[in-house]
Amino acid sequence: MRKTTKLGLLAVLTMSLVLSACSKDQPAAEQNGSKESPNTSKVNSPGKFPIVNDKITLKVFVAGNALVEDFNTNRYTKWLEDKTNIHVDWIVADVKNYKDQLNLTLASGDLPDVIMNMGVSPEQQMIYGDQGVFVSFTDLIEKYGENTKKIFQEMPEVKDAITAPGNKIYSLPYINDCYHCSLDYKMYVFKPWLDKLGLKEPTTTEEFYQMLKAFKEKDPNGNGKPDEIPLVGSTNQKSQIDVWIMNSFIYDDGDKRMFVKNGKIDVAYNKNEWKDGLKFMNRLFKEGLLSKESFTLDKDGLKKIAENPDIAIGGALPAHSPSDITIVEGKSNRWVDYQPIAPVKGPNGFQKTTWLAYDKIRGGNFIMTSANKYPEATMRWADAMYDFEANLYSNFGVQGSSWEWAKQGDVGRDGNPAKYRLLIPFGRVQNESWAQFGLNYRTDKDWYAGQAVLKQPDKEKMYYDVTKKNYEPYKPKINEIVPPLFFAQADAQQLAELDKTINDYVMTMTARFVTGDADIDKEWNDYVSTLDKMNLKKYIEIYQKAYDAKAKK
Incomplete structure (x- = not known):
């Protein structure tokens, strides 16, 4: 009855020995991200954009999204490329069968640079991580993860949830601190x-x-x-x-x-x-x-x-x-x-x-493989997605078309000054945003309460109120x-x-x-x-x- 959300891990087992042999050809330091790649000099320091002066291309394998017309021509894709100078060669998997397609890709050995929004399980992260096919972000975060480290400081539970044994972080977190989503x-x-x-x-x-x-x-x-x-x-x-x-x-x-x-x-x-x-x-x-x-x-x-x-x-x-x-x-x-x-x-x-108490922390949605020649630039590219403005683009679309910054007097759902206005409701098929794909850092206070209440009924306030009344009292410990x-x-x-x-x-x-x-x-x-x-x-x-x-x- 329940459509499974897990990856077909038997494919992982089948390929374990093959991957083990393949990983021996790569230096361990490069496999786990403990050393910088030869491309480090091309990456600008954290906070400075573009990320690279000479444009590079990343091959990104992403699950299909029924609300996105075309990742290649998408306006958030273009906005992010203009900001970072990183072009993406998209491999878009079928919406319904993307997990099977991922397993086939991993088994083939023809790896993308990045695996995005596939929900790779902790079990599979450990197996492929130990084989060196998935690269640890731990050292890269320390050097280039400006926004990521901020998240760890503001939500210490995030780092604990995504850190595998051996202090390895194989997947950068997707944070959606959405109250009504947790119930x-x-x-x-x-x-x-x-x-x-x-x-x-x-x-x-x-x-x-x-x-x-x-x-x-x-x-x-x-x-x-x-x-x-x-x-x-x-x-x-x-x-x-x-x-x-x-x-x-x-x-x-x-x-x-x-x-x-x-x-x-x-x-x-x-x-x-x-x-x-x-x-x-x-x-x-x-x-x-x-x-x-x-x-x-x-x-x-x-x-x-x-x-x-x-x-x-x-x-x-x-x-x-x-x-x-x-x-x-x-x-x-x-x-x-x-x-x-x-x-x-x-x-x-x-x-x-x-109660999806840990659902605000979603692992397995941004993974780097050993095929990636630009780990430092990739880390900075991912880290840039956590920016609040980037989240507005990635979730809603273009400024002035789908959203705009709050105006004087705008009030959010918590009664405090709002941060932004949503101009078009989420949920339409469009080509302005990734429709909640990529990496996000959406806090309940800034993201949900921070949206200006422009008319009634207000969708998010309605979700919040009914969840508080009808579901909060019945959640487990x-x-x-x-x-x-x-x-x-x-x-x-x-x-x-x-x-x-x-x-x-x-x-x-x-x-x-x-x-x-x-x-x-x-x-x-x-x-x-x-x-x-x-x-x-x-x-x-x-x-x-x-x-x-x-x-x-």
């Missing part, structure tokens, strides 16, 4: 239907069931046709149907399905509470309240349902924000009509929401959440195979149990037994070992 798995309900049917927002799983039943049977859109879809999700990670619902039974982190209890790491998907959650979803499916399209629709398909022309047909849709399912500030006004309800209490009183972890190479290699085998199986069986393709009562014990045979115990032990090592630092 990201929300359930949006079409409020006009609640009002028409005289329903209150549900507070329990049974009330949620009754709400969906009313959506199906009482013609809330008033057209006399049984065309209402009570509940529908998609394969897009934040719109997967199971996470919000499962948190009424047992904590679901939306990814590994792991949690920490009394200092011990455990998984949710072999517990009786998980089984109860599956049975509830199966009940919804059997009664036609949960659409079977939830397991095949992509993000665009879900948005078509929410934005169905002329008349609403979608009742409840899980999503990160209205922009995932509607056209923000669009003519239909559905972006206001769909409102997120609070997590509902399960039959045993459990009521949580997924920080010591119940598995933090970012790095693993020793031997453990990482074993974990790679276990992780894929176990999580692929869980994903498959979750879908089968919910849709009734597998009988929960008859096949549950076999399911748990199969997980044990897949060496789930060892899988958890590897995580516990890394967790304990981190706790001792």
